[in-house]
Amino acid sequence: MADKEISQAVIGRLPRYFRYLGDLKEKGVERISSQELSDIMKVTASQIRQDFNNFGGFGQQGYGYNVNYLYDEISKILGIDKQHSLVIIGAGHLGKAIAGYTNFTRRGFVFKGAFDCNPELYGTKIRDVEVRPVDEMEDFVRKNQIEIAVLTIPKDQAVPMAHKLAECGIKAIWNFAHVDLEVPNNIQVENVHLSDSLMKLSYNINRYENT
Numbered sequence: 001m002a003d004k005e006i007s008q009a010v011i012g013r014l015p016r017y018f019r020y021l022g023d024l025k026e027k028g029v030e031r032i033s034s035q036e037l038s039d040i041m042k043v044t045a046s047q048i049r050q051d052f053n054n055f056g057g058f059g060q061q062g063y064g065y066n067v068n069y070l071y072d073e074i075s076k077i078l079g080i081d082k083q084h085s086l087v088i089i090g091a092g093h094l095g096k097a098i099a100g101y102t103n104f105t106r107r108g109f110v111f112k113g114a115f116d117c118n119p120e121l122y123g124t125k126i127r128d129v130e131v132r133p134v135d136e137m138e139d140f141v142r143k144n145q146i147e148i149a150v151l152t153i154p155k156d157q158a159v160p161m162a163h164k165l166a167e168c169g170i171k172a173i174w175n176f177a178h179v180d181l182e183v184p185n186n187i188q189v190e191n192v193h194l195s196d197s198l199m200k201l202s203y204n205i206n207r208y209e210n211t
């Protein structure tokens with residue numbers, strides 16, 4: 001656990017910094033000032049400095065930031081400098097799409113298993129991983145020390161499934177079902193609702209049209 005409690009707002013901004021730094025790295029940029037980063041990312045330089053000060057600052061005043069170093073440090077903070085194993089529960093449209101996205105693997109999230117309750121899906125493959133009966137999930141998670149479960153099942157199934165996952169030692173749930181999950185404190189949950197983002201877009205369409 002970190003020594004100092006960092007706000008979730010700061011943590012929420014780190015992946016974006018990480019993405020931009022990845023692009024800069026690919027372009028061969030070695031150093032960048034907070035002002036230059038601010039111009040590209042459209043956030044204030046003072047916000048960037050404040051965010052980075054939570055982690056000791058990362059850079060020398062006047063010299064700017066070393067892109068490679070900053071990229072590596074943020075990846076360590078985000079814990080993506082190591083691998084995390086994950087399983088998909090619910091091998092339907094969304095489950096298949098997530099499991100099929102190879103870029104998550106590139107980031108260190110290794111897709112190890114897929115489970116469903118529909119016998120027609122048993123034995124079918126997503127990438128090279130076989131869909132198994134959900135009854136085998138608990139054993140599999142324990143034996144393979146799976147860290148993350150991706151929940152892509154209907155919302156009425158998600159709560160009992162989260163309880164089962166808690167019992168078999170899962171560390172985190174990436175929840176796509178439309179329900180707020182209550183789990184013990186030692187399990188991390190991240191709820192993802194694409195529709196929230198779409199509604200925000202809709203709001204902005206309205207606002208633009210009415211100005």
Ligand code: NAI
Nearest residue numbers: 090092093094116117118152153154155157176192193194
């Ligand atoms: P889908 O019907 O294609 O897939 C759901 C799969 O879950 C099916 O294969 C079904 O057999 C399986 N399933 C149902 N109960 C299960 C259980 N107890 N254990 C194991 N497998 C079980 O549905 P789709 O489109 O993939 O959506 C999945 C879920 O994700 C739905 O709850 C949907 O509302 C939600 N969703 C959430 C989004 C978000 O942004 N959070 C976006 C799209 C869908």
